[in-house]
Every structure is written in structure tokens, then in C-alpha cells.
Amino acid sequence: MASSLCSNAGNFLLFLALASHLASVSFAGNFYQDVDITWGDGRAKILNNGELLTLSLDKSSGSGFQSKKEYLYGKIDMQIKLVSGNSAGTVAAYYLSSQGAAHDEIDFEFLGNLSGDPYVVHTNVYTQGKGNREMQFYLWFDPTMDFHTYSLLWNPKHVVFYVDGTPIREFKNRESAGMAYPKNQAMKVYSSLWNADDWATRGGLVKTDWSKAPFTASFRNLNAMGCVWASGASSSSCSSVNNTWMWQEFDSASLQRLRWVQENYMIYNYCTDVKRFPQGLPPECSMS
Ligand SMILES: *[C@@H]1O[C@H](CO)[C@@H](O)[C@H](O)[C@H]1NC(C)=O
Numbered sequence: 001m002a003s004s005l006c007s008n009a010g011n012f013l014l015f016l017a018l019a020s021h022l023a024s025v026s027f028a029g030n031f032y033q034d035v036d037i038t039w040g041d042g043r044a045k046i047l048n049n050g051e052l053l054t055l056s057l058d059k060s061s062g063s064g065f066q067s068k069k070e071y072l073y074g075k076i077d078m079q080i081k082l083v084s085g086n087s088a089g090t091v092a093a094y095y096l097s098s099q100g101a102a103h104d105e106i107d108f109e110f111l112g113n114l115s116g117d118p119y120v121v122h123t124n125v126y127t128q129g130k131g132n133r134e135m136q137f138y139l140w141f142d143p144t145m146d147f148h149t150y151s152l153l154w155n156p157k158h159v160v161f162y163v164d165g166t167p168i169r170e171f172k173n174r175e176s177a178g179m180a181y182p183k184n185q186a187m188k189v190y191s192s193l194w195n196a197d198d199w200a201t202r203g204g205l206v207k208t209d210w211s212k213a214p215f216t217a218s219f220r221n222l223n224a225m226g227c228v229w230a231s232g233a234s235s236s237s238c239s240s241v242n243n244t245w246m247w248q249e250f251d252s253a254s255l256q257r258l259r260w261v262q263e264n265y266m267i268y269n270y271c272t273d274v275k276r277f278p279q280g281l282p283p284e285c286s287m288s
């Protein structure tokens with residue numbers, strides 16, 4: 001789909017023409033302008049003139065929001081401060097997804113824990129409706145004390161999950177080896193806070209303590225630099241003045257950071273779970 005790329009000269013000129021206007025839009029990060037609250041019946045709140053968004057969860061409901069725009073490739077940054085104290089059983093999700101059964105999806109899920117026990121960062125990538133590519137990590141800081149930046153990079157080369165600018169996971173484009181890669185379904189940004197105490201914490205052993213409800217997670221500085229998909233127009237244009245992310249590949253320093261995280265903080269990798277895949281590990285697992 002060449003029309004979806006931002007690389008052609010026409011788009012680039014359009015881009016320059018719009019750059020001064022778009023700059024203010026793409027870097028302002030105002031939740032009133034950028035997202036719709038989609039569920040939670042008042043439990044999701046936009047505060048501080050649009051600079052802050054809080055999601056809450058109690059026994060009757062969680063809450064969530066989604067971006068107004070859809071993207072076909074992008075770099076999405078968001079700062080999140082996770083539920084403090086006893087967050088066991090709760091999950092805060094932050095992901096990109098397209099619609100339908102054969103959808104593509106790129107997931108961050110933050111699995112809560114008892115006070116003092118570590119949060120788990122759960123990640124997954126779906127291509128054409130197929131997931132089962134979970135990798136999980138601990139963090140090198142307490143994500144409930146402060147805001148930290150969680151980013152998703154999605155370009156034609158790879159999908160990368162970042163925590164405070166450090167890559168924790170890469171999903172490469174291996175179309176040349178016949179594997180599906182997300183590239184022709186536009187995605188929105190979604191976030192939600194919900195109860196998943198049937199599986200989230202120690203595999204479901206630790207339940208949500210509702211006496212601690214409501215649980216609250218906070219979000220700020222959503223910065224979506226992406227190729228905005230105009231539905232119906234079957235084309236997209238980059239909404240950022242600066243699309244270096246579109247061509248970004250790992251340099252050796254990034255690879256070193258990625259290895260550091262994977263050696264020290266990764267606690268689950270589907271690619272090493274031979275019991276789960278008795279028929280053989282997924283093909284990408286044997287490729288570098
Ligand atoms: C919660 O803490 C326990 C004990 O340290 C740990 O095994 C587990 O991985 C932590 N996270 C989750 C989400 O279960």
C-alpha cells in the first residue's frame with residue numbers, strides 16, 4: 001500500500017505546508033482534543049484543562065478511553081502513573097488496535113500486585129487476529145510512585161516497545177520470510193483500567209481487594225506522532241513535522257539496552273515456552 005506511506009514527495013510537500021499548523025496539534029497533548037472517553041460512566045476524568053486523565057475502577061466497573069484519530073504507522077508516547085498500594089487483580093492496558101476478527105494489535109498491559117510486590121509489564125503482538133506472542137517483564141523502578149513514559153513505535157521495519165526510552169521488546173517485519181506484519185489496518189490508541197483477578201496477579205491466586213477501591217491510574221502527555229488515517233480517503237498523511245521514527249532502526253546502543261532489559265528483567269518469553277507449543281515454537285522464534 002504505497003499510498004499509506006509518508007515517504008512520497010507529494011505527502012512530504014503537503015507536510016511542509018501544514019507543518020506549522022500541525023506542530024501545535026501534535027505536541028500539545030490535550031486529552032479533550034485527542035481522545036474520547038468510551039466507557040466507565042464517569043469513572044474516567046479529564047482534568048487540568050486536558051493535561052491529565054484519570055481512570056478508575058471499582059467493584060461495578062472499570063473505565064477507558066480511545067484516541068479520536070487512527071494511525072497507520074506511528075510513534076505513540078504516553079506517561080502513566082500506575083495504581084498505587086495494593087493493585088493486585090487490576091490491569092491497566094495501553095495498546096494500539098484495529099477493528100474486526102483479523103485485527104492487528106500491539107499491547108502493553110500492566111498487571112497489578114500487592115503493595116511492595118512488583119508490577120508485571122505484559123506485552124503481546126497480534127497480526128491478522130493471531131496473538132499468542134506474550135512477553136513479560138519486571139520494571140527497574142516502582143511505576144506507581146511517578147509518571148513514566150511508555151512508547152510504542154510502529155514503522156515498516158519493526159514494532160518496538162519502550163519504557164522511558166529504553167527498548168524492551170522488538171517485533172520485526174519478517175514479511176520476506178512469509179510472516180504477517182501489521183501494515184494495512186489503521187489502529188487507534190486505547191487505554192483502560194479493569195478487573196482481571198481471574199488471571200492477572202500470580203496467575204489469578206491473588207484477588208482484587210475491593211475494600212481498597214476505587215483504584216486509580218493517571219495518564220498525561222499523550223504524544224501521537226503518526227500517519228493519520230483518514231477513513232474513506234484510503235490514504236494517510238503524517239501528522240508530525242518530525243517523522244524520524246518512520247525510518248528508525250536499532251543502532252548498537254539500542255540493541256545493547258534491549259539485551260540488558262531482556263537478560264535482567266524479562267520473566268516470560270513465549271519463544272522459550274516449549275511446553276506451550278508442543279507442535280514447535282512459532283517460526284519467528286528461530287530467527288534472529
Ligand atoms: C507479584 O508478586 C509476586 C511475588 O513477588 C511475583 O511472583 C509476581 O510475578 C508479581 N506480579 C504479578 C502480576 O503477579
Ligand SMILES: *[C@@H]1O[C@H](CO)[C@@H](O)[C@H](O)[C@H]1NC(C)=O
Pocket residue numbers: 242244
Ligand atoms: C526530531 O526527532 C528527533 C528524535 O526524536 C529529535 O532529536 C529532534 O530534535 C527532532 N527535531 C525537531 C525539529 O523536532
